[in-house]
Amino acid sequence: EILWLPVPKERKKQAKPVIDSAIRATLEGVVGILIFVLVQFKFVPTDKLNLLSIIALFGIIGWIWNSFRLKNGYVKTLMNAIEKRQLNLEDVEFDVTDNHIVQTIEKSLTDENEFKQLFAIDLIKTMPLSPWKDTLTDLFKNGTVNVKKAILELAKDKPDIIIDQDIIDASKQSEDIRSEAIAVAGERKLSVLSDELQKNISHNDLTIRSASACSLVKMNEHVEAAKTVMQKLLNSADMNENKIALQFLDQSMGILDDNKLVGFLQHKSPEIREESLKIAGTRQNLEFMDHIIGNLAYPQSAIQARQALSGFDEESVLNSLEKWLYEADSNFHLRIGIIRCLKHYGVTLSADILHKGLSEPYLNTLSEVTDSLLSVARKEPPSDEFIKMIGIELDIIAKRVYQLEFFLHSLPDDENCFLVRDHINSDIRKIIPIMLKLGVLHDPKTPIETYIQYVSSNDPELMPYVLELVDTTFTPGNRKLTLPLIDNDMDTVKTGQDLFDDILVEFDDLILSWIHGNHKWKQAIALNYIIKSDRQDLLEKIKWDKVQDTIFIDQLFNRIEDVSGQIKQIIPLE
Numbered sequence: 025e026i027l028w029l030p031v032p033k034e035r036k037k038q039a040k041p042v043i044d045s046a047i048r049a050t051l052e053g054v055v056g057i058l059i060f061v062l063v064q065f066k067f068v069p070t071d072k073l074n075l076l077s078i079i080a081l082f083g084i085i086g087w088i089w090n091s092f093r094l095k096n097g098y099v100k101t102l103m104n105a106i107e108k109r110q111l112n113l114e115d116v117e118f119d120v121t122d123n124h125i126v127q128t129i130e131k132s133l134t135d136e137n138e139f140k141q142l143f144a145i146d147l148i149k150t151m152p153l154s155p156w157k158d159t160l161t162d163l164f165k166n167g168t169v170n171v172k173k174a175i176l177e178l179a180k181d182k183p184d185i186i187i188d189q190d191i192i193d194a195s196k197q198s199e200d201i202r203s204e205a206i207a208v209a210g211e212r213k214l215s216v217l218s219d220e221l222q223k224n225i226s227h228n229d230l231t232i233r234s235a236s237a238c239s240l241v242k243m244n245e246h247v248e249a250a251k252t253v254m255q256k257l258l259n260s261a262d263m264n265e266n267k268i269a270l271q272f273l274d275q276s277m278g279i280l281d282d283n284k285l286v287g288f289l290q291h292k293s294p295e296i297r298e299e300s301l302k303i304a305g306t307r308q309n310l311e312f313m314d315h316i317i318g319n320l321a322y323p324q325s326a327i328q329a330r331q332a333l334s335g336f337d338e339e340s341v342l343n344s345l346e347k348w349l350y351e352a353d354s355n356f357h358l359r360i361g362i363i364r365c366l367k368h369y370g371v372t373l374s375a376d377i378l379h380k381g382l383s384e385p386y387l388n389t390l391s392e393v394t395d396s397l398l399s400v401a402r403k404e405p406p407s408d409e410f411i412k413m414i415g416i417e418l419d420i421i422a423k424r425v426y427q428l429e430f431f432l433h434s435l436p437d438d439e440n441c442f443l444v445r446d447h448i449n450s451d452i453r454k455i456i457p458i459m460l461k462l463g464v465l466h467d468p469k470t471p472i473e474t475y476i477q478y479v480s481s482n483d484p485e486l487m488p489y490v491l492e493l494v495d496t497t498f499t500p501g502n503r504k505l506t507l508p509l510i511d512n513d514m515d516t517v518k519t520g521q522d523l524f525d526d527i528l529v530e531f532d533d534l535i536l537s538w539i540h541g542n543h544k545w546k547q548a549i550a551l552n553y554i555i556k557s558d559r560q561d562l563l564e565k566i567k568w569d570k571v572q573d574t575i576f577i578d579q580l581f582n583r584i585e586d587v588s589g590q591i592k593q594i595i596p597l598e
Contacts, residue, residue, distance in 0.1 A: 059076065062076070126155050126156075129144050129147060129148060129156065130155075130156060130159060132144035132147075133145070133156060133159045133160070133163065134159060138168050138170060138171060141163065141167065141168075141171050142170060142171060142174055145171070145174045145175060145178055146174075148178075149178055153178070153179065153182060153185045154184075154185075157184075157185050160175055160178075160179065160185055160186070161185070161186065161187075161190070163175055164176065164179075164186055164190060164194075165190070169200040169201065172198075172200055172201045173201055173204055176194075176201060176204050176205065176208060177204075180208045180211060180212075181211065181212075183212065188212060188214055191205055191208050191209050191212065191214065192209065192214060192216065192217060195209050195214075195217055195220070196217075196220060202232060203229075203231040203232050203234075203235040203272075204235070206221065206224070206232065206235040206236055206239050207235045207238065207239060207272050209221075209239055210235075210238060210239025210240070210241075210242040210243060210272075211239075211242065213242060213243050214243075215243050215245060217239075218240060218243055218245035218246065221236040221237075221239055221240050221243075221245075221246075222236075222240065222245075222246045222249070224236035225237050225240070225246075225249060225250060225253045230257070230264070230265060230268045231268055231271070233253060233257075234253075234254065234257060234268045234269050234271065234272050235271075235272050236250075237250040237251070237253040237254050237272075238250070238254065238272035238273060238277065239272075241254075241277045241278075241279070242275065242277070251277075251278070251279055254269055254273070254279045254280075255279065257269035258270075258279070258280060258284065263291075263293050263295075263296060266288070266291075266293075266296055267293070267295050267296050267299055270288065270296065270299035270300060270302075270303065271299055273303055274302065274303065274306065275306065280303065282307075282309060282311065282312075285300055285303060285304060285307075285312070286311075286312065286315055288300035289301065289304060289312065289315040289316065289318075289319065290315060290318070294322060294324035294325055297319055297322070297324075297325045297328075298324065298325050298328045301316060301319060301325060301328040301329055301331070301332045302328060302331075302332070304316055304332050305331060305332030305333075305334070305335045306335065308335050308336055310336070310340065312332075313333070313336060313340070313341070313344050314344065314348070316329050316332045316333055317329070317333070317344055317345065317348055317358075317362065318358065320358060320361030320362055320364075320365055321355065321357040321358035321360075321361050322357070322361075326361050326364070326365075329361075329365075330365050330368060333365070334368075338369065338371070339373065341369075342366075342369060342371075342373045342374055342377065345362050345365060345366060345377065346377045348362055349362045349363070349366075349377065349381070350380065356386075356389070359389065360388075360389065360392055363378070363381065363389070363392045363393055363396050364392060364396065366378055366396050366400070367395065367396035367399035367400060368399075369400065370399075370400050370402070370403020370404045371400070371403075371404060372404065372406075372407075372410075374400050375397060375400045375401065375404075375406055375410060376410075378393050378396050378397045378400065379397070379410070379413060379414070379417070381393035382394075382397075382414075382417040382420075382421070382462075383417070383420070385541070385542060385543060386543070387451060387454040387455065387458075388454075390421075390458060391454060391457070391458055394457075394458045394461045394462060395461070397414075397461075397462070397465065398461050398464075398465065398468060398472070401465050401468035402468045402469065405468065406465055406466070406468075411465060411466045414462055414465050415499065415501055415502060417462070418459060418462045418463065418502055418505065419501075419505065421455060421458060421459060421462070422459060422505040422506070422523070423523075423524050423527065424451075424455060425451075425452055425455040425456070425459070425509060426516065426519070426520030426523065426524060426527060427520070427527055427528060427534070428448050428451055428452050428455075429452070429509075429516040429517055429520055430517060430520055430527060430528065430529055430534065431444075431448055431531075431534045432445065432448045432449070432452075433517050434529070434530070434531040434534065435448075435531070436531070436557075438557075440553050440556040440557045441553060443549040443552060443553070444535075444549055444550065444553050447545070447546065447549060452509075453480075456479060456509055456510065457476045457479070457480075459502075459505070459506050459509070460472055460475065460476055460479070460494075460506065461476075462502075463494070463497070463498045463499075463502045463503075463506055464497060464498070466499070467497060470493070470497060472493075475489065475490045475493050478490050479510055487510070487512075490510055491507065491510065491511060494506050494507055494510065495507070504523070505523065532562060532565075535550050535553065535554065535562065536550075536562065536565060536566070538550035539551055539554075539566055539570070539571065540566075540567060540570045542572070544572055544574045544576060545576060547571060547572060547574070547576070547577065548574065548576030548577055551566075551571070551577065554566075
């Protein structure tokens with residue numbers, strides 16, 4: 025698998041399935057036929073089958089020779105991939121004793137392109153920095169603002185890379201990173217700066233003022249004056265002052281109490297919530313956990329919330345996530361945020377929590393649950409018992425899509441069905457990837473995302489690879505459910521009848537099932553069809569107490585009101 029790392033994504037998508045499946049299977053077949061011919065026609069006597077090992081030995085020698093022949097080309101491709109930022113760095117460990125790697129990173133660090141420099145800095149953040157010490161020092165003094173900040177963050181606790189004197193100089197003279205350098209000076213407790221920082225706590229620049237006050241507290245110098253400055257910023261009605269004060273409060277310094285921090289965690293400003301989450305993550309107070317989880321509902325603060333939760337006991341976090349995920353009044357955005365958070369916990373408990381979400385009626389949520397389940401399975405392979413439970417859920421989900429196929433097949437051929445038909449097709453397109461992902465949970469390393477793209481493209485040249493994957497990888501039960509949905513030569517309606525005895529087949533029953541369901545948009549477009557088609561017989565069968573009062577229904581009724589403002593008599597609302 026590591027040989028594929030430097031290969032560009034587009035080429036990998038095209039070539040890898042062919043090599044891993046078609047070519048590999050073909051070569052295995054050719055070898056089998058060759059052995060059969062050699063033995064059957066007595067080119068190799070049956071009592072001397074060990075001679076076949078000689079052929080295998082020649083093949084191994086040829087493979088070794090070819091590997092060395094390709095080495096330089098592979099190394100060159102790997103270097104290009106590093107330079108072009110094409111690698112998934114989580115999958116790679118770099119050897120700093122390898123001169124090729126060191127030189128390539130050095131080349132990126134000294135490149136004039138800022139993005140290449142930042143990428144190289146990010147690349148080496150978990151590596152020993154000594155091979156690039158001189159380059160990093162030079163960039164810290166002469167690089168762009170973003171590069172200087174990145175190096176300062178990289179080496180803030182490494183005085184052997186960026187020496188204390190450089191930090192002191194930047195704290196006094198830098199126009200670009202002065203406040204950041206002051207914060208690092210506080211971390212390193214460079215008390216020689218204390219008098220300079222005392223002057224800064226009345227500085228016009230709020231960032232310098234806040235950084236200096238926090239660093240003085242860390243140095244235990246001029247503490248009372250520094251705390252007074254910070255309290256004033258935190259209690260200010262100006263959100264910008266609050267945010268700047270929070271930026272440098274990365275430790276518990278007796279300045280920000282827990283109650284005040286809870287208020288900031290619930291603040292309307294995403295910037296303030298984000299800074300508060302950084303602080304909450306370091307305190308690891310269980311009373312903060314629910315407030316941190318609440319921030320998963322907001323895309324602006326979700327990443328920082330996940331990072332904050334990583335500092336807590338894993339089991340406690342998962343129990344709290346489960347509580348909020350299945351809380352009756354949890355809003356949609358919070359549930360999606362929790363589901364996405366669960367994918368970062370590759371443990372059995374996380375998978376069990378997500379498993380409950382497979383009964384979710386809304387496909388957008390179900391899709392997120394499936395994505396997270398696959399991510400968890402790739403971290404910790406699921407048990408055989410868990411796979412059996414997934415098989416049961418897959419059967420239920422399959423029934424939903426076959427029911428949709430029946431519905432699509434039974435729709436009248438008129439323009440009133442446009443919205444219903446469009447929604448059915450949309451649901452089918454969403455469910456098939458869900459089934460494909462669930463079908464490979466027992467073998468989660470399968471690059472199923474590539475095959476899903478093949479299905480989406482509906483390319484006749486690529487679909488055979490998908491069919492082969494399902495045929496060879498899925499369990500017999502899952503294969504029977506999935507193949508008809510992606511094989512255009514199979515009749516999904518007939519298959520649905522064979523697979524499910526209790527599936528609805530009549531159009532009237534199907535349209536009423538949408539109206540009596542709990543999906544708001546399905547209710548609205550189904551009712552819209554009935555009204556437009558003047559199906560009074562169906563209107564009389566509707567159980568109106570099951571129709572939700574939503575904006576969609578209100579708009580629909582408003583459009584059919586007559587001049588007197590009364591709903592037309594075809595809708596028996598009484």
